[in-house]
Amino acid sequence: MQQEVKNYNLIARALHWVSAIVVITMFAVGLWMVDLSYYSEWYRTAPHWHKSIGILFAALTLFRLTWKVVTASPKVEGKAIEKLAAKAVHGMMYLVLFTLFISGYLISTEDGRGIDVFSLFTIPALGALFENQADISGEIHFYAAWALIIMASVHALAAIKHHVIDKDNTLRKMIGVSK
Numbered sequence: 249m250q251q252e253v254k255n256y257n258l259i260a261r262a263l264h265w266v267s268a269i270v271v272i273t274m275f276a277v278g279l280w281m282v283d284l285s286y287y288s289e290w291y292r293t294a295p296h297w298h299k300s301i302g303i304l305f306a307a308l309t310l311f312r313l314t315w316k317v318v319t320a321s322p323k324v325e326g327k328a329i330e331k332l333a334a335k336a337v338h339g340m341m342y343l344v345l346f347t348l349f350i351s352g353y354l355i356s357t358e359d360g361r362g363i364d365v366f367s368l369f370t371i372p373a374l375g376a377l378f379e380n381q382a383d384i385s386g387e388i389h390f391y392a393a394w395a396l397i398i399m400a401s402v403h404a405l406a407a408i409k410h411h412v413i414d415k416d417n418t419l420r421k422m423i424g425v426s427k
C-alpha cells in the first residue's frame with residue numbers, strides 16, 4: 249500500500265515537464281523535416297536528431313512508467329466523470345507514445361539499417377517484418393502524432409480549467425506546490 253501524497257514527486261514532475269517539451273518539439277520538427285529538400289543543410293541532420301531523441305525518449309518513458317508504478321501519486325481531483333476522463337486520457341497518452349516509438353522504429357529500420365543515436369550507439373534493425381512496412385508505419389506515426397498533440401492540448405486545457413475555474417490543486421501538484 250503506497251502512502252497518500254499531495255504532490256507528484258520531484259522526479260515524476262521533472263519527467264512530466266521534460267516529456268511535454270519533447271512531445272511538442274518532436275511534433276513540430278517532425279512536420280517540418282518531412283518537407284525538407286534534399287539540398288537543405290537539415291536534410292540529414294533533422295531526421296538524425298528526431299530519431300536519436302525518439303530512442304532516448306522511449307527509454308525515458310519506460311523509466312517514467314516504472315517510476316509511476318513504484319512511487320506514490322496524488323489523487324486525481326474533480327467530479328467522478330472528470331476523474332474517469334483524466335485517467336483515460338493519461339492512459340491513452342502513454343499508449344499513443346508507445347505507438348509512436350514502435351512505428352518510428354519500424355519506419356527507420358525496414359531497410360535493415362539500425363538507428364544511430366547521436367553517433368554514440370546503434371539500436372539494431374530487425375529489417376522488413378511485413379509488406380510495405382515503412383509506408384504503413386509512416387501513416388500510423390503521422391496519425392498517432394496528431395492524436396497525441398490533440399489529447400495533450402485537451403489535457404492542458406483541462407489542467408488550466410481546474411486551476412482557474414475550480415481553483416483546486418490539479419496543476420499545483422504537478423508543480424509541487426499543492427495547498
Ligand code: HEM
Pocket residue numbers: 264267268269271272316321322323324325334338339341342400403404405407408418419420422
Ligand atoms: C504536451 C504533452 C503532455 C503530455 C504527453 C502529458 C502527459 C501527462 C500524463 C501521462 C499525466 C499523468 C501522470 C501520471 O500519473 O503518470 C499527466 C499529468 C498531468 N499533466 Fe500533463 N502532459 C502534457 C502536457 C501538459 C501541460 C502543457 C500541462 C499544463 C498546462 C499539463 C498538466 C498536467 C497536470 C496538472 C497533471 C496532473 C493531473 C492529475 O493528477 O490530476 N500537462 N500529463
